[in-house]
Each structure stands twice: as structure tokens, then as C-alpha cells.
Amino acid sequence: MSIFQRDSYTSEVTQFIESLKANKPTLEKEQRDGRALLWDKQVNTEIQQDNAAGRVAQKPYPYQTNA
Incomplete structure (x- = not known):
């Protein structure tokens, strides 16, 4: 055994996600479909390009009055 090897630890969040994926195998596909939607x-x-061409430059200090 190496002195650098750690015990296998999985957090509660990781355990929850793994159990969720095990209980619902279509979860990742549904997530990808939702993202695509x-x-x-x-x-x-x-x-x-039309939007970029029609853009007007903002003044350095917009609250300054023209005196």
C-alpha cells in the first residue's frame, strides 16, 4: 500500500447523485434535452451584425450634463 493512497471516500452529495442516476437512468438524457430546449x-x-452596427457608444460619464 502506498503512503499517498487515501481511503476511498465519497461525500453525501456524490452518493445522492449516484443513487439518483441509478434510480432514474434516463436523467442525463433528460438534462441534455432540457439544455437543448x-x-x-x-x-x-x-x-x-445588424445589432452591432446599430450600437451607439456610451459617454464616459452618463450623468454629466451638457453645460
């Missing part, structure tokens, strides 16, 4: 979108580059 909300986050993984096709980006329209033309609209992005």
Missing part, C-alpha cells in the same frame, strides 16, 4: 440555439449572424 433552452440554451442550445442556432445563432443568426446577420441579426448579430
Whole structure:
């Protein structure tokens, strides 16, 4: 046995996640489907370029009055 080897320890959170995955094997696929539904979108580059072209630069100090 190596002096650097630790006892096998798994936290309560890790045990909970492993038991959750064991009880519901489709969990990871459902998570990926949910992410695809909300986050993984096709980006329209033309609209992005139009938005970038129409952007107006902000003044360094927006609360300063023009006196």
C-alpha cells in the first residue's frame, strides 16, 4: 500500500447523485434535452451584425450634463 493512497471516500452529495442516476437512468438524457430546449440555439449572424452596427457608444460619464 502506498503512503499517498487515501481511503476511498465519497461525500453525501456524490452518493445522492449516484443513487439518483441509478434510480432514474434516463436523467442525463433528460438534462441534455432540457439544455437543448433552452440554451442550445442556432445563432443568426446577420441579426448579430445588424445589432452591432446599430450600437451607439456610451459617454464616459452618463450623468454629466451638457453645460
